[in-house]
Amino acid sequence: MQYLVDLVVxxxxxxxxxxxxxxxxxxxxxxxxxxxxxxxxxxxxxxxIAWTIAGTVxxxxxxxxxxxxxxxxxxxxxxERLIMRPMLGEPVFATVMVTIALAVILRSLxxxxxxxxxxxxDIGVGRDxxxxxxxxxxxxxxxxxxxxxxxCAVMWAFFRFSRIGKAMRAVAADERTAQLMGISAAxxxxxxxxxxxxIAGIAGIFFAxxxxxxxxxxxxxxxxxxATILGGLDSVLGSGLxxxxxxxxxxxxxxxxxxxxxxxxxFAVIIAVLMVRPFGLFGEREIERV
Amino acid sequence: MSxxxxxxxxxxxxxxxxxxxxxxxxxxxxxxxxxxLLGANGAGKxxxxxxxxxxxxxxxxxxxxxxxxxGGRDIAxxxxxxxxxxxxxxxxxxxRLFAPLTVDENLEMGGYAAGPRVLAERRxxxxxxxxxxxERRRQISGYLSGxxxxxxxxxxxxxxxxxxLALDEPSxxxxxxxxDQIYSVIARLNxxxxxxxxxxxxxxxxxxxxxxxxxxxxxxxxxxxxxxxxLTANDDVREFYLGVxxxxxxxxxxxxxxxxxxxxxx
Numbered sequence: 079m080q081y082l083v084d085l086v087v088x089x090x091x092x093x094x095x096x097x098x099x100x101x102x103x104x105x106x107x108x109x110x111x112x113x114x115x116x117x118x119x120x121x122x123x124x125x126x127i128a129w130t131i132a133g134t135v136x137x138x139x140x141x142x143x144x145x146x147x148x149x150x151x152x153x154x155x156x157x158e159r160l161i162m163r164p165m166l167g168e169p170v171f172a173t174v175m176v177t178i179a180l181a182v183i184l185r186s187l188x189x190x191x192x193x194x195x196x197x198x199x200d201i202g203v204g205r206d207x208x209x210x211x212x213x214x215x216x217x218x219x220x221x222x223x224x225x226x227x228x229x230c231a232v233m234w235a236f237f238r239f240s241r242i243g244k245a246m247r248a249v250a251a252d253e254r255t256a257q258l259m260g261i262s263a264a265x266x267x268x269x270x271x272x273x274x275x276x277i278a279g280i281a282g283i284f285f286a287x288x289x290x291x292x293x294x295x296x297x298x299x300x301x302x303x304x305a306t307i308l309g310g311l312d313s314v315l316g317s318g319l320x321x322x323x324x325x326x327x328x329x330x331x332x333x334x335x336x337x338x339x340x341x342x343x344x345f346a347v348i349i350a351v352l353m354v355r356p357f358g359l360f361g362e363r364e365i366e367r368v
Numbered sequence: 369m370s371x372x373x374x375x376x377x378x379x380x381x382x383x384x385x386x387x388x389x390x391x392x393x394x395x396x397x398x399x400x401x402x403x404x405l406l407g408a409n410g411a412g413k414x415x416x417x418x419x420x421x422x423x424x425x426x427x428x429x430x431x432x433x434x435x436x437x438x439g440g441r442d443i444a445x446x447x448x449x450x451x452x453x454x455x456x457x458x459x460x461x462x463x464r465l466f467a468p469l470t471v472d473e474n475l476e477m478g479g480y481a482a483g484p485r486v487l488a489e490r491r492x493x494x495x496x497x498x499x500x501x502x503e504r505r506r507q508i509s510g511y512l513s514g515x516x517x518x519x520x521x522x523x524x525x526x527x528x529x530x531x532x533l534a535l536d537e538p539s540x541x542x543x544x545x546x547x548d549q550i551y552s553v554i555a556r557l558n559x560x561x562x563x564x565x566x567x568x569x570x571x572x573x574x575x576x577x578x579x580x581x582x583x584x585x586x587x588x589x590x591x592x593x594x595x596x597x598x599l600t601a602n603d604d605v606r607e608f609y610l611g612v613x614x615x616x617x618x619x620x621x622x623x624x625x626x627x628x629x630x631x632x633x634x
Contacts, residue, residue, distance in 0.1 A: 241476070241480070247468040248469060254423055255466070257448040259524065260480045261477065
């Protein structure tokens with residue numbers, strides 16, 4: 079029983095990271111209709127930047143987080159402005175290929191600027207163990223679960239109440255008509271990229287805190303992608319929740335069946351789900367009037 | 369709101385670098401007037417509206433020649449959101465609501481550039497024009513009936529505070545009684561607010577009923593234009609667009625005669 083609880087709790091924690099990255103996927107898909115395959119790489123780059131700041135000015139955890147998030151904001155802005163905007167109006171396939179290229183470039187950039195060895199991100203917090211009954215959890219794991227919940231709440235309010243959030247839904251529904259109403263699609267895209275990059279950055283920092291910073295960190299993107307599919311590509315909240323589902327599922331499969339199954343659990347789950355609900359668990363069905 | 373004339377001069381639009389959709393078209397919409405653009409499917413009417421609204425690029429269309437000015441200002445090639453801010457707002461063909469959004473949210477998107485106070489005023493005006501929408505304001509717009517959707521589409525455009533309202537086939541796919549309502553609202557907007565209207569229609573009868581002036585477009589060119597009354601009285605228009613023909617069947621020769629004459633006119 080204790081074993082099961084341990085697996086579920088650590089599954090929720092890692093799933094929360096997947097969920098955050100998956101929300102980043104969904105946010106960009108919703109606003110621009112693109113799958114950004116560089117999502118995991120963006121998380122990795124921000125984690126490395128956080129690690130660098132932590133090494134340069136030790137003992138200031140908030141400075142590390144703040145600095146890394148500013149970097150994430152700039153990263154999103156730069157990618158949208160320099161790489162994605164010129165691709166506006168090009169075929170979707172070509173644009174998605176560009177994000178794959180971006181992923182490869184960011185991966186190489188990490189090796190070029192930093193080094194190929196794993197490092198611990200030590201900002202002096204997050205490593206202490208909290209005990210709930212017999213289960214020990216690191217405070218960073220608790221924090222990432224809380225962060226996922228908070229991010230979900232923020233996104234919900236954003237789409238529901240903010241003008242830009244509603245405009246993003248309008249652009250997602252019908253981009254040309256949105257332009258006819260005076261909504262600048264390019265600006266909405268920029269907001270989505272910045273938001274997505276911020277969420278990816280948060281996920282990257284938590285991953286680095288709980289595990290480590292290494293050039294393999296981008297794998298978190300591969301793990302999170304099934305969560306986005308499961309939740310529905312255009313459902314930001316659904317993707318967040320599905321990340322947790324997949325995190326728990328892969329931990330259980332790894333713990334009870336075989337450790338090697340861990341890597342493929344996510345994809346096995348989405349194959350099963352997509353057969354029943356091709357638009358994902360929370361994806362929007364096309365509205366059709368009969 | 370100041371007045372401005374929309375003037376399209378010798379416009380030529382080409383799709384994909386090869387297909388000429390609009391050729392040498394000149395249209396003028398003066399303040400407070402309703403101008404109808406009539407013609408069959410594929411005549412180039414919608415292309416003309418897209419050129420005015422600045423959304424041709426999405427479909428690989430390009431303005432090759434001519435000029436579009438609004439209030440003396442050159443607007444050809446401006447980004448769509450700038451044209452909306454200048455006061456030309458379009459109700460697109462087929463309504464094209466933001467289906468997953470509620471009626472309220474659709475209206476809010478129409479007034480995207482406006483502040484909250486202006487927004488509230490305009491929303492009240494829209495609800496006054498279409499009381500039905502007030503009842504349905506929290507409903508998902510994609511599930512409304514066709515007529516209600518058209519009301520949302522027009523309301524949404526009005527939220528942008530237009531000086532010129534461009535409507536692309538507002539009667540498309542609607543029941544006659546709903547078309548009556550929509551047209552009476554268009555006429556009312558024009559009379560009470562002095563709103564200039566550029567009305568694109570296949571339904572020539574309806575359009576000429578409320579229009580001051582009309583242009584007839586065929587295969588990307590203007591083949592006839594004139595005051596609505598004179599167009600309605602024109603024999604060729606009566607026969608080919610209004611479906612009012614003389615008692616006896618016309619022979620094919622006479623159709624040819626009409627075609628020849630149009631070539632003269634264009």
